[in-house]
Amino acid sequence: MQAKRLNPARRFLAIRGMASAMIAFVALIVIYIVFGLREPNVFSSANIQNLLRSMSKYLIIGIGQSYLLITGNIDLSLGSVVGMSAMISATLMTHGTNPLVAALISLVCCLMIGFINGVLVGKAQLPPFIATLGTMFVARGIAYMINGNRNTDAIASGIGKEAGDSFQNVFYYGKTLGVYNTFLVALAVFAVFFFLLSKTRTGRHIYAIGSNMDAAKLSGVSVFATTTKAYMVSAFCSFMVGLILCAQAGMGNMEAGNMYEMYAVAAGVIGGISPLGGTGLLLGTLAGAAVWQTLENGLNMIGAQVGLQRIVIGVIVVFSVLLDVVVRRGTRKRNK
Amino acid sequence: MKKTLAILCALCLCLSVFAASAETVKASQPWKIALITMDSIDQHWVKLNEGAQAKATELGVEVTFMSPNTKDDAQQIECVNNAVAGGYNAIMVAANGPDAISSALKEAQAAGVKIVYVDSPANVPAEATFSTDNQAAGKTAGETMIAALTAANITEGSIGIVNVNAATDSTVKREAGFRSAFEGTKFTLLETQYGEGDAAKSQTIAENYITQGVVGIFGCNEGSTTGTGNAIKASGKAIIGVGFDKSDAILGLIQDGYLLATMAQNPDVMGSMGVEACVKALEGENLGGAVTDTGVSVLTK
Numbered sequence: 054m055q056a057k058r059l060n061p062a063r064r065f066l067a068i069r070g071m072a073s074a075m076i077a078f079v080a081l082i083v084i085y086i087v088f089g090l091r092e093p094n095v096f097s098s099a100n101i102q103n104l105l106r107s108m109s110k111y112l113i114i115g116i117g118q119s120y121l122l123i124t125g126n127i128d129l130s131l132g133s134v135v136g137m138s139a140m141i142s143a144t145l146m147t148h149g150t151n152p153l154v155a156a157l158i159s160l161v162c163c164l165m166i167g168f169i170n171g172v173l174v175g176k177a178q179l180p181p182f183i184a185t186l187g188t189m190f191v192a193r194g195i196a197y198m199i200n201g202n203r204n205t206d207a208i209a210s211g212i213g214k215e216a217g218d219s220f221q222n223v224f225y226y227g228k229t230l231g232v233y234n235t236f237l238v239a240l241a242v243f244a245v246f247f248f249l250l251s252k253t254r255t256g257r258h259i260y261a262i263g264s265n266m267d268a269a270k271l272s273g274v275s276v277f278a279t280t281t282k283a284y285m286v287s288a289f290c291s292f293m294v295g296l297i298l299c300a301q302a303g304m305g306n307m308e309a310g311n312m313y314e315m316y317a318v319a320a321g322v323i324g325g326i327s328p329l330g331g332t333g334l335l336l337g338t339l340a341g342a343a344v345w346q347t348l349e350n351g352l353n354m355i356g357a358q359v360g361l362q363r364i365v366i367g368v369i370v371v372f373s374v375l376l377d378v379v380v381r382r383g384t385r386k387r388n389k
Numbered sequence: 390m391k392k393t394l395a396i397l398c399a400l401c402l403c404l405s406v407f408a409a410s411a412e413t414v415k416a417s418q419p420w421k422i423a424l425i426t427m428d429s430i431d432q433h434w435v436k437l438n439e440g441a442q443a444k445a446t447e448l449g450v451e452v453t454f455m456s457p458n459t460k461d462d463a464q465q466i467e468c469v470n471n472a473v474a475g476g477y478n479a480i481m482v483a484a485n486g487p488d489a490i491s492s493a494l495k496e497a498q499a500a501g502v503k504i505v506y507v508d509s510p511a512n513v514p515a516e517a518t519f520s521t522d523n524q525a526a527g528k529t530a531g532e533t534m535i536a537a538l539t540a541a542n543i544t545e546g547s548i549g550i551v552n553v554n555a556a557t558d559s560t561v562k563r564e565a566g567f568r569s570a571f572e573g574t575k576f577t578l579l580e581t582q583y584g585e586g587d588a589a590k591s592q593t594i595a596e597n598y599i600t601q602g603v604v605g606i607f608g609c610n611e612g613s614t615t616g617t618g619n620a621i622k623a624s625g626k627a628i629i630g631v632g633f634d635k636s637d638a639i640l641g642l643i644q645d646g647y648l649l650a651t652m653a654q655n656p657d658v659m660g661s662m663g664v665e666a667c668v669k670a671l672e673g674e675n676l677g678g679a680v681t682d683t684g685v686s687v688l689t690k
Contacts, residue, residue, distance in 0.1 A: 094476040099500075103474035107467055202583075204556040207488045226492055302462045302489035306556070308585075309463065353468060354475045359429050359458035 073325020073376065074337030080323075080369075081344045088351030095351060102233060106225070108346035109239035110294045114313050115320030115338040116246050117290030120283040122321050123250075125263040125330025126174055126181035128287045131317055133192035134163050135310025138295020140196040140205070143305025147200075147211035152220045160292050166192050167288025171281025189314070197307050205305035217303065224300030235297055242293055246286060247335045255282055264331025319366065320345050323373045329381070344369070420450040420479065422667045423472035424660070425465060426508070427485045427557070429456040431586070431611045432636040433656050434483070437507060440660030441481065448668055453477070460553065460586055462489035469493045472502070479503040479667040481660075484511035486556040503670045507663040508656070509559040510680075516670040518680040519659045520559070526633070526652050526685040527563035527609075531570025533650050533687055534605050534631045538576075541629070545575040548605040549598030551613040553586040560609040563633060563652075567607050579603065584613055588638075591616025592623075599624045608632035611639065614651060618642035635688065643690055650689045658683045 066072050089095040114131055121128045138159050145155035166188055173184035209217025221227075227234045250256040258279040261269040270276060291310070298309045322328055323344050324337025345366065352362045424441050426434035438454045445452040455472055457464035465485050470493060472480050480502055484490045487510065494504055494513045504515040538544070550567065553560045568578055579598065584591035595606050595617040606621070606628060608614030614632025618639065621630045632639060635653040642648040662681065670676055 092475065094474065097474065097476065099476075100471075100474035103470050107470065202555070204486070204554070221492055226496060298463050301466055301493075302486065303492050304486070304488050306462050306486070306489065308461065308554075311461065349467070350471055350474075353455050353471050354453075356453035356455055359456075362458070 068334070070325050070327075070332045070334040070337060073373075073380070074334050074340055076376070077324045077337055077340035077344055077373075081340055081347060084344060084347050084351065088347070088355070092351070092355050095354065100350070100354075104343075104346055104350055105236040106233040107350060108342050109233075109235040110297055110313075111316055111320050111342035111345050112239045112339060113242050113290045113294050113297075114310075114317040115324070115342045116243060116335055117287035118314065118317030119321040119324075119326045119333060119335060119338045120246070120250070120259060120286045121181070122318070122326045122328055123263045123330060123333050124259050124280060124283045125266070126280065126283065127185065127314075127318065127328075128170065128284060129182065129185040129314045130166060130170060130188040130192050131185075131287055131291050132310040132313035132315075133189045133196065134166050134288055134291035135295045135298065135313050136196035136307060137166070137192045137199075138163050138292040139299040139309040140199040140295075140305040140307060142296060143205040143208050143299045144200045146208040146217070146220070147205045147305075149211045152208075152212060152216060156296060159295065160289070162195075163288045163292040163295070164285055167285035168281060170284040170288070171277070174284070175277035175280030196309075200305065200307075202307075204307055207304050208299070209303065221300045221303055224297050226300070238293065238297070242290065243335065243339065246290075249286070250335060255279065259283055260331060262330075316345065319370050322370055322377075325373070325377065327377050327381070328374060329377070332377075341373075418450070418668075418672070420668060420671050421475075421477045422450060422452045422479045422481060422664060423455045423468075423475070423477040424452050424481045424507075424663075425468045425472065426454075426456045426483045427460045427465070428586075429454065429458060431634070433508075433611055433634050433654070437483075437656035437660040437663075440657030441664045442660075443657075444661040444664040448664065450664065450668055452481075452664060457485075460485050460557070462486045462556075466490055466493040469497055473497045473500050477502060478671050479505065481505045481507050481663045481667060482511070483508035484558065485509070487511045487558045489556070503667060505663050505666045505670065507659040508654075509557070514678050517663075517666040517676040517678060519662045519666070519683055520680065521654045521685050522682045523559045523562035524566040524569075525682075526654070527566025527568075528570045529566075529685065529687060530563070530607060530631050530633065530650075530652050531567040534607065534629055535570060535574065535576075537629045537631075537649050538605060541627070543604050545577075546604035547577040547579050547601065548607065549579050549595065549601070549603045550581045550607045550609065551591045551594050551598075551617055552581050552583050552609040553613060554583045557586075560613075560633075563609050564607075567609075576604075584616060586610050586612040588612045588615040588619070592620045595620030596623070599626060599628060603628060605629040605631070610634055611636055614639050614648070615642070618648040622647040640688070643688065646690065650687050652685050653688045654685050655683045 141159040142155045173179045174181045258274045261274050320341040321338050324341030326333030441452045455468050491512045506515050506518040510518045582594040584594050591613045606617045608617040611634035615638050617630045621628050630648040632651040639651050
């Protein structure tokens, strides 16, 4: 209520989660400039294009995981569903199925995993960490079994060279208006789920069950329906990233999306999505995914050791959560 | 908090910058070459990088080791994209999946980057390839195992194979060569198991083979071989273990008698010749996509 009397800038920052998102953007700029000073090619337009394309997958899975984090849950099956999506789509395509049909079948399978997660967590009240740990193994198992425990051949071998090339172009190698399609796909996914989260009743319910489950229940929010919707958003995001990885490699890889569930948590958390539920903006996830990719890209480009990459990212994740905890503690004190 | 975070990021990055600073450039043409192997952990790739770095210093060019942290097609493609975006003149690559990386390499070539294969080629024509003839080397491994089994008066029984995955061309060929050596013998070759090149996973696989009562196990790469050797060591049984690649751990296992032999490649030669080829190609020489076998030697106790 106080926000009404503040000037526009402060009112903007008073939006819950906005401050954390902005911090992530500032961190992004700092990181980018530091790398650029060391390796000028970081600033080249070719590298900016490359960065946007590479961050797309983290942005999309980050959105999926953010939905769950905001409801106070987690989706550990996310990375395995990415692999499942890539393997189902690629296997069908190597058997000559039209890419669109292949993608649709894959989408249905992925959404089923999302639905099962929703039932297990929302209805059966299983702890989300355990329920999705189970579906994580199941989905990865399916990814292995789809093509008989083997990666697929090149997708172009089944649907033909032309269809294979166009599939790869649509999701990875092609550009529209000078921007890689992958990034445009990610932006579209972002726009849809940004709208869903911030402008619809479903979105408000997602925040509601994350910030206070009991209060939400008492106000008539269906925990089952809302949780299931969030898990299905996550499954949809995994499905999209599966298609991107399939297009990138031009084949299905059984290990595709390995560890992505954790990268997704990191992207969300760096962007100020609270792992305790109830707060966070997808704008933050956008910044978080960009921070992550800029680090990976920059450290790789200067030839830094892999171990160092992991350490830097680990430290940043911990600091982001620490920030969230400190901010929450501060708010609580002020409210008293 | 905001400041702390920013300062911390900056600090970490500065540290990394110091850690990564490599060599001074002294030649007239300081070409930038990216070396992208399958991962950056196996000693095989570390040795390859050492060979490449030594040659780079000699020729006055810059080689950056830009490998993914695990054997992952998507990550390796990102590394290729990063090298292209980073303005590298040439890329030396060991393809993890020959199909998967091809589109990315074509994109690199379209951007004017020269490609040279080391260890494992992809499906795109490149300037040159420096690799081990994996099929021949695999056959040598098989023959080595048969000789040892015959010497121990074993003429039948089952043999396990620990491979990396079904997509890595080099190890798939080694397995094919190994299998071909057993044609016409009474030994049964079991279904191949995949350990992702991870020593722990490979050890579990090898232990399962031992439980099944195998007389020999073949490891198709460094991690697979280490896992196999450790499993044989733990079982205490006289199983003939033959492997691939050279590392301190593997040499130790051979010294202690748990592994019979390993097929040692010459990754440093690959690295060194690869850099040379990159420079030649960048200076306009046509190498015609020649494939050079860098050889293999059988290391025993």
